[in-house]
Amino acid sequence: MLLYGRNPVLEALKDGRVTEVLVARGVEDAFIRELKATGVHIRWGARIELDQLAGTTAHQGVMAEVEDLAWASVDDILDRAEQKGEPLVIVLLDGITDPRNFGAIIRSAEVLGAHGVVVEERRSAPLSPVVAKTAAGATSFLPVAQTKNLPRLIDQLKADGVWVYGAAGEAAQPIGRVDFSGKVAVVIGAEGEGMRRLVREKCDVLVSIPTRGQVQSLNASVAAGILLYEVTRGRA
Structure with a gap:
């Protein structure tokens, strides 16, 4: 599942469910430093690439491929x-x-x-x-x-x-x-x-x-x- 948005991706990183993130060029340095602190591999892309993958412009410049969210009981x-x-x-x-x-x-x-x-x-x-x-x-x-x-x-x-x-x-x-x-x-x-x-x-x-x-x-x-x-x- 493609997960996008800063808080969702950061939480998925904390859970160890992400090995690589796709980040739009031009994202501010403070957020990049926060990503790098997790040790994740960053792949850079054009913002239009993220727009097309997410099907929306509301991705906040970052997305990751993660396992599908699981239902609890x-x-x-x-x-x-x-x-x-x-x-x-x-x-x-x-x-x-x-x-x-x-x-x-x-x-x-x-x-x-x-x-x-x-x-x-x-x-x-x-x-x-x-x-x-x-x-x-x-x-x-x-x-x-x-x-x-x-x-x-x-x-x-x-x-x-x-x-x-x-x-x-x-x-x-x-x-x-x-x-x-x-x-x-x-x-x-x-x-x-x-x-x-x-x-x-x-x-x-x-x-x-x-x-x-x-x-x-x-x-x-x-x-x-x-x-x-x-x-x-x-x-x-």
Whole structure:
């Protein structure tokens, strides 16, 4: 898989998944010194070559060939929380098919202390270079898992004492009045459509983010970030 963008490539270098990087001529010296400090072999190319390989101009002047990103398992996420001695915080995505939204949610989840992200196999964007670029290296630290059936997984989590909160713009319960101190699963639905009916019905509580503007809905990745911040703040 071709990985591009500075943070994703640097994180892949730290993991030992890269032996050579392709760098556009003209990239500033400070970044080149950072690359050289890792010991990686640098191959130089024209910026247009990187544009063509990445299929975008948003590569920030660097790319690398790495192994495909690997899916974790749900058990990996549960084990991570247990090893840290923390109440579980898991993010469940129901129909997030835009890779930039997917990557941004992974980034927010890692930064704000979630233990992992889970998607349903047939209702998600794949783990792609665009996801890795948008996640800015977070895919190297946060387990991202697939499940065949999200409603069934919710039932399993609830049986293990996890409280499931679904984000819904019309919900009467604002997130500022929720106790997030226990094991928590946060469910984020698709742009526009929201959660599927069955997923919504499986949630213990539907929560909303108070808004004051004329536009009543938030981008899915922004909503996930705000909700995860409230989880973190409530625990602090």
